[in-house]
Amino acid sequence: MRLTTARRSTLFAGLAIASVAVLTACGTASGGGDSGEEATELGDYEGSVSILAWPGYVEDGSNDPSVDWVSAFEEETGCMVESKTYGTSDEAFSLMKTGDYDVVAASGDASLRLVAAGEVAPVNTDLLKNYDGIFDFLKMQSWNSVDGVSYGIPHGYGANLLMYNTDVFPDGLTSWSAVFDDAAANSGKVTAYDSPIYIADAAVYLMATQPELGIENPYALDETQLAAAVELLKAQRQHIGEYWSDYLKEIQAFETGDSVVGTTWQVIQNSITTGNTEVVLPDEGTTGWSDTWMISSQAKSPNCAYAWLDYIASPEANAQATAYFGEAPSSQAACEFRDDCEAYHAGDADYASQIWYWSTPIADCLDGRTDVECTDYAAWTTAWQEIKG
Template sequence: MRKTGMTRLAAVACASVLALAATACGTSSGGDDGDGGKADEQQGGFAAPDVPMADAVGEPEGQVNILAWPGYAEDGSTDKTIDWVTPFEKESGCQANVKYFGTSDEAVQLMKTGEYDVVSASGDATLRLIASGDVAPVNTELLTNYGDIVDFLKDQKFNSVDGQMYGVPHGWGANLLMYNTDVVTPAPTSWGAVFDGAADYAGKVTAYDSPIYIADAALYLMKTQPDLGIEDPYALDADQLAAAVDLLKAQKENVSEYWSDYLKEVQAFKSGDSVIGTTWQVIASVAQGEGAKVEAVLPEEGSTGWSDTWMISSQAENPNCGYLWMDYITSPKAQAAVAEYFGEAPANAKACDLTSDKSFCDTYHATDSAYAEQIHYWTTPISQCLDGRTDAECTDYGDWTTAWTEIKG
């Protein structure tokens, strides 16, 4: 795992398209994507646009245009031993034309062109794609591997509308709290260590560089300041957002660096420039493999996290090959390969029998529903409050992007 994780991390760091380290996760920390909250508002009460759904998979068109996070569609060009695209091409007769993207905002914009058949969308992009009509509902009965996807990733508010799936789950993970075991004692059990207690590690706290990180602060406030009335860290009215912003501004006084390239986070923990902050399991594993004295924990408040979804374009020129790809990439063998290379939990439970590291799925809690229930998966903030409130207007993605710029100064 550490070897493949390090190989993949290095490949990702060199990818020219990246504004963020490639993972299932992340919006840009720049301005609005040109759609932002406006497309979300079109969704209103989750009344998704009327886009037709496929009722059958026909003759393959001969190619499929794939938009993916780096590491999700490897064809051997990065590493000759890492290739699950070529077997798909041989089995399906569909040539895979892969384009990588570096942020969710980039993926949203590229999908608007109609040039791509399928996309591996993170939860901070999925509702925008659904609301704008750029993706179609997915007929899961046409996917032979759908039944093996763990139930806790299905019918979530970031990948479905009114009980209709808009994709097939791919991989997932939690945002964890990593700390230097020599410096941070006793071992932290709460996110309070990087919020209310951040001054104890002044100048050595690190945090994820994205507007979606606001949800981490909101989750902490949800658990520690119930009077704010936060029920969902992605459903914040103006006052709740302001409270999260204040908490993050206070944290900033103690932040050494906001990370997006997680090779840099590994280096920061090795050098001692950072001693505590948010991370992913793969980063902790790589850091430990390189001798850093770190541990990672899921804090008592739970955490935010990601769950990626393969979605099909409403303008797909190759929908049959698109469906064949979505079915293939969620098959046990492909899932095992992607999960180990990428560093995340596979969505298909049967993949756990095929990983080269037999402890991999235990490390990533792949089939642990109780663990997964503690994760608040990234979801696009929209003006329609996702917590069910009808007497309030919530802040949207554009508001969060503006707030993040204010936080960082």
């Protein structure tokens, strides 16, 4: 049987339409899952738990034999840990949507989105005996609770600091202006964090330098305020050598001198071997992260998940994990297992108050304004791409 050209093209068109129809029908029409009920009591351990976390949060000795706080948990509870790491909050959000993970360590720029998408369940903190010891200024904050319901247990926190090359800035720095208004002095050697959430860093600077904009919270920006931040970042873009999201990349750039000033984490400063860099928490204040262990609403092992939350908040495990990552622990008791709590200003409420912890920008202004609509994370993402150009 030989098809004529016309019949053949009809056949192909039919096939194409059919496959389109099939694809549309089996599309991703699944709505947001329900956020689930919080547990009231715990049952038997399921024998395994899968965990999604930042690199360095779940170490079982396979990266470095001396860095292991997972084995003790496995021996204690019989819950075998499977872990996966992620590189950005956005990746964590995408991975959680697969429903494959029982527990996630989420930063504030992911946690609220996870709650809104129904991917995480409320956490009954009465079932966690280590919850009481945690610093009060970390509990029930806007990034780990919604309407007075807790969605997880705080892990550790840290600030996005200003790093500078001491050869270039022998007198030191105290202001973010080195990467904004005065960036031209080191054009091509300025670096910045490669994420839409970095817009908040510009907003923090604007809070100090342009009070007439009326920014109360760097994560609650209306159209005008966002435009001002974008303008500042577009001016900064002219002088950026490179943006970083991989911290190893930033370590190398500062060691070779390709970057001389920019935003950083304490752990990066600790890793740089050339010794000609310094970090400072600038006068304007800064952004930072406060991570939360959350439980998936589709958790297959909720009891092991609760056990992990409780274990990782216990002083010794929390001290090991936060020390390895390079951040402040969540409780004073954990400092007894660390000798560097001072460097991270653990428990220093004044220091902590200068930090605007990452939070997901949403249309309902986080600062309580009701007369305007704030720009949401999608708008920030679009703005960020335009800034990079």
